[in-house]
Amino acid sequence: MTEDASSPSLVQVAFPAGDPPLPGVGLVTLDQPRALNALSYALLAELDAALAALDADPACRAIVITGAGDRAFAAGADVRELSAETTASLHEADPFSAIDHVATLATPTIAAVRGFALGGGCELAMACDMLVAGDDAKFGQPEVLIGIIPGAGGTQRLARAVGKARAMELVLTGRRIDVAEADRLGLVTKVVPAAETVPEALALAATIASMPPLAVRAAKAALSASAELPLADGIRRERDLFEALFLSEDQREGMAAFLDKRKAIWTGR
Numbered sequence: 001m002t003e004d005a006s007s008p009s010l011v012q013v014a015f016p017a018g019d020p021p022l023p024g025v026g027l028v029t030l031d032q033p034r035a036l037n038a039l040s041y042a043l044l045a046e047l048d049a050a051l052a053a054l055d056a057d058p059a060c061r062a063i064v065i066t067g068a069g070d071r072a073f074a075a076g077a078d079v080r081e082l083s084a085e086t087t088a089s090l091h092e093a094d095p096f097s098a099i100d101h102v103a104t105l106a107t108p109t110i111a112a113v114r115g116f117a118l119g120g121g122c123e124l125a126m127a128c129d130m131l132v133a134g135d136d137a138k139f140g141q142p143e144v145l146i147g148i149i150p151g152a153g154g155t156q157r158l159a160r161a162v163g164k165a166r167a168m169e170l171v172l173t174g175r176r177i178d179v180a181e182a183d184r185l186g187l188v189t190k191v192v193p194a195a196e197t198v199p200e201a202l203a204l205a206a207t208i209a210s211m212p213p214l215a216v217r218a219a220k221a222a223l224s225a226s227a228e229l230p231l232a233d234g235i236r237r238e239r240d241l242f243e244a245l246f247l248s249e250d251q252r253e254g255m256a257a258f259l260d261k262r263k264a265i266w267t268g269r
Contacts, residue, residue: 024061026207033069048098064203066112075117096152102127112201126157132201134194140176213268
């Protein structure tokens with residue numbers, strides 16, 4: 001793995017080497033393992049900047065987000081920081097907007113989760129497009145246990161992922177679930193042995209990165225719209241994106257390669 005020398009101290013960014021190679025895959029690691037990768041305000045700011053830079057980089061076609069160490073993806077917000085806040089200060093600073101921004105990236109994102117993904121960590125994982133979980137992963141929204149509720153999309157994304165009744169039980173009790181239950185509820189994309197979590201997420205990202213970039217981004221945009229729009233509006237959005245791809249070189253190349261029975265060469269144009 002080759003790290004970018006300019007990577008910030010709390011979030012490491014790399015374009016990892018691999019066998020087979022992993023062109024176009026960015027790996028973002030939350031790097032506070034002794035604090036179980038708690039989502040401090042400083043870490044969230046660095047994560048936001050790192051993801052924005054990768055999203056704007058045409059060489060990056062898929063992003064994997066993980067936590068350093070094997071104990072936690074992210075064990076939630078820094079409660080010491082949060083305990084000093086007021087309604088006014090939270091509203092003004094909006095420190096958890098970084099998690100909202102993950103869901104709006106044009107580049108596909110994959111969470112690679114080992115150990116705890118609790119509170120803000122669970123919200124960050126759910127904000128990603130896909131979630132590869134190790135068999136040691138544990139999920140939960142335990143905010144009610146400290147007198148608050150999820151504040152970075154947890155109530156909304158969890159209900160959409162597992163249904164309102166299941167989300168109600170999990171949020172109102174603060175109960176943690178293991179990866180087997182998370183899989184049954186539809187929260188995760190894939191469960192793998194713990195040691196294979198990041199390699200499997202990188203392999204999935206590499207497969208996506210090998211696809212035509214404009215089509216991948218359009219497909220992500222259409223699928224994301226399905227959670228926000230009524231069906232008729234979502235279909236209209238899909239149709240607009242479908243039609244727009246016929247302006248691209250990749251569409252012409254892909255169909256020509258299919259008819260010529262050869263491998264397509266994607267340019268992202």
